[in-house]
Amino acid sequence: MPKPILGPAGVTVYTPPALEIYQKVAYLDTSAGDAVGFLAFALPKGCIPTSIFFASLGANVAQTINLGTTLGGGQLVNALACNGAQFNTVGTAVGALFGTQLTADTPIYAKASAQLTSPVRVLVRYYFPQQGMTW
Secondary structure, eight states, X not given: OOOXXXXXXXSXXXXXXXXXXXXXXXXXXXXXXXXXXXXEEEEOXXXXXXXXXXXXXXXXXXXXEEEESSTTOOSSEEEEEOOEEEEEEOGGGBOTTTTSOOSSOEEEEEEESSOOSSOEEEEEEEEOXXXXXXX
């Protein structure tokens, strides 16, 4: 019976290549300034944002959070509602930058729609594809 064709050596410890995951965190506090917005971090050129989580320390009933390339923009996270103490994925609140390879260093601004009742941390995980790859 012929072997399936996977490449000259088949699957090895080197293929497919392992990827290193990096993480940035935006911390939004209960201060009124976080409703104005601030520069939270920058994502480096060539990275691909692959997962976004949030950790809410309590109820934020009427407030939402945006992370974007402009103050109040939703290019990374758009109108995230984090009501209650929880750790969860951002889900459908991801923006257009999610899963796309960045062509330049990209500043990310964080903004709450109103002063938060409870602090929230937004964790953005990303990786760099191997040279010559786009995945």
